[in-house]
Amino acid sequence: MISKKMPNLYFRDLKVEVPIIQGGMGVGISMSKLASAVANAGGVGVISAAEIGFVKDNFAKNPKEANKIVLTEEIKKAKQLAPNGVIGVNIMVAMTEFIDLIKTSIEAKADILFCGAGLPLTVPIDEIKESGIKIGVIVSSAKAATLIFKYWDRHYGVIPDGVVVEGPKAGGHLGFKYEQIENPNYSLEKIFPPVVKAVKIYEEQYNKKIPVIAAGGIYTGEDIYKFINEFGASGVQMATRFVTTHECDADIKFKEAYINCKKEDITIIKSPVGLPGRAIKNEFLEDVEEGKKQPFKCIWQCLKGCKYTKAPYCITQALISAQKGIFKSGFAFAGSNAYRVDKIVSVQELMDELIEGYEQAAE
Template structure:
């Protein structure tokens, strides 16, 4: 064997043994993600093609947020025809992500509460999105929004076994179709939460309680369809040990994580947005009353403090982006606040974040983060296999 071929062989071996173990792949229909992690879709503009493609290249499932994606097509165009701009924007982001991550899995998060939910779902499917993740409401008609011939997987995001059951029952009775997977999001998630304010800290709302219940709720539909319905927990999952727990102890197929991916170089937010996570303390995280009628978890900065002090006043809605937003009674425009924050103007906006955001202490690359999480997973696996020491 020549010296060159020896070196090549060594490189191949190093690539194959990058991690000390191989976690189970996340399978959603005919899609197989080597890394069982879905990067949560974060709007506005926090997870676009840049972040999603980086996660897909690393072996996970990258997700683009469709919320107000048209603003990045140019403000003049967006304010003139927001739905058209959003459709153009989501198609461009998907194409860009696919180009940057050939062969990778690219999903799109489209909130049911969006005013243009239906045209965005159709557009994302037409553009070749591998998966649609739909929450912030029950996507009861989602199968009919997928164009004929499209192979896009359909995944509802729910906060309870009852919601999962409602969606699956409607899809099966009306379309003879079951969810390709289900994301169950607990109360430790960032952004809007699917829980009443008094239920956020309740024992029955804990993610580790909800996951087995959703798994049980999906069994009858798995039997009817003759195929598995992977359950993917989300909200507060922070380490590789967390991933190991949900997959190996509770039976989840994979996990969804969002907060960890904000503090990456590839995240599409401005540096100031990412630094807000690095600087945040546990006491900075708070539950706010969002203009859309839901509680939300955010980092309590200058903007939120001013709202709490009554310093913000209602003003003209820039675009009625969410069906449930009563802009006439709101102290601020949530769309404008989130756009400002994404651009780094935190004095004029705020940052949504998960309950563990205070644990973030540095910004790393997506690949570094994935490697760290998988190694933590492998260490947990090793310790479990070896058992307690004498």
């Protein structure tokens, strides 16, 4: 018999009451305020490590140092605000400081790390093993999942503790080619089962349960029900819906951009990092498209693949501006369902709505 209640989610011995992970959102959209609220509501609250040091005055002078200090502060603050909750950190593999930020998160005692935007092959495995921190990897194909698991198995003798499968409806940078984004063969429903199958081989080899989590375009409790009960997901990762909460760390104008946008405003951009990204169209992005923006001076190469000598704008600066509500020099990343949100609610209200929707779908 299928349970009417949402199941708990486990990363090894780490228990999550409500199987909802709030996806990490950079720059500065998910910090300690949002993450602790989600953790207190029983889910996994995730701080995005991406250029988090921007809140410090010395960021332009010493971004690396500022990132380390602020990430430490934010993890500690979140743990203090949600002493019984689960706090994660999202660290993009594409970040120049990927390894350092893992070490910082371990030192600050985060419970779990989510590594995406690239294949997390080289990691500080000794520190990971010693600390017992849990590692979730974010992939967009079974091929990527297999590559990571094979590499970890061969080189480290361990495997990751969870897998997030992110489909093409997600917000921010996407792990797909432009032509794949609208192609139904690459929908979350299509890419999810092969990942479950690929991971199963390693689950059996290691005699360890690996939760596979669905992400990208999940909006209602009914959607959560579908992925858990029809696709065998152990949980979901959601980001877009957490933007329009009181606790989300972005400026109110960022949240209003979500509330005011229409379906046709949500667009795919070519990010300076060379990846497609989903965002809300605005004048800034139109100017970029029309070639009105010029290459800029980079304070430091924060993302490995960034072609800053050719890029018409700095993605980090544009996202920092948007976080502060300054849209003349920035734009908001958003998932494909951002146009559906019409009000700002508390994280608890959102979680209650999702749980209720799940239980109704079960009936």
